[in-house]
Amino acid sequence: MKIAVFVGSIREGRSGLRIGQWAIEQLEARNDGHTYELVDILEQDLNPNTAIPPRMVENGAYADPKTLAWAELIGGYDAYIFVTPEYNASVPGPMKDAYDLLYAEWTGKPISFIGYGSDAARTAISHWNDIVTRVGMIVTPAQVEFTFQEHFPDFVFTPGESGAAMLANVADELLDAADRVAVEVDA
Template sequence: MTKIGIIVGSTRPGRRGRAVAEWVAEIAAREQPAAGFEIIDLADFGLPLLDEPHPPASGLYGKAHTIRWAEAIAGYDGFVFVTPEYNRSIPGALKNALDFVYAEWNDKAAGFVGYGLHGATRAVEHLRLVLAELKVATVRSQVALSLHHDFTISAPTEPGDLTPGPHQLSALTALLNDVVAWSRALAPIREGVPA
């Protein structure tokens, strides 16, 4: 079974990312029943700022938190990144988590569900560049959730309820289809099967 990790890219208290990831998981279970989807919440890993003495590309991980993170990421064939946009880019916690390991990301597929004032489109652009360096194939389809249109917010300090418009469902379905297909297509490369 193809395993896809849904990565919650923010660790901020009061974040909207967990609710978005749960929506993605719910739709994925319905639309892609032959694949397994699991939420990977960065807040559950408590990664400090990158503290490994060796470059991640060396694979010489010495810290328990790095080994735990590497094992988690290695277990997936692809990813859906759920990210807000912080100052026109991705959250520092997400960039830090990406930087901790290297080979565990390689030759996998990824899609993006962004949320923010403008759907986190600039954050997703940055994330695509970072993932390219990690040898992750990113799909074109993406979801851009607007805080104005896809959330019901009663107060600025409250996360609000996720209420995605109908067009977001078709965008998410296309993204999930692409991530699963690309993850399966890249399996021979991950397994070292010659072309």
């Protein structure tokens, strides 16, 4: 399986990149034969607008070459871990924009979240649940919850054993769900 760790913040000095990199290090250390890759919006060249609603695009035929490249990247993964902050009690705008450019590439795939914030981005993750369910994704139950109080003492990201354990649960559930999807597709 090929799993994307999708970092959703683009701010200068963002915490999201460090958290995404930590997740990749942890996941690769599993040595489980699966591939884990970081997807960073800042490394993508995306147009914010879309000519027609992505749901109506057939066979991945996106008119915009930038969106086409984004679709090919995202469509190549079997499951996703979204690393999401919470901005004003919801999901970060640039991450939602990148998400909304596509449709079929997300549909039917498993997803989980690493949330971080004063309340571990619980409200943002709740909004993400509505968004990704609308697009037909499969939300697995486990998620990683990093609170500033527990996991950012003195503003330093400190995932600790609890962070590693939460991420291990996320990976196990995502891989199981991706296996079930693969079986259904083959059947």
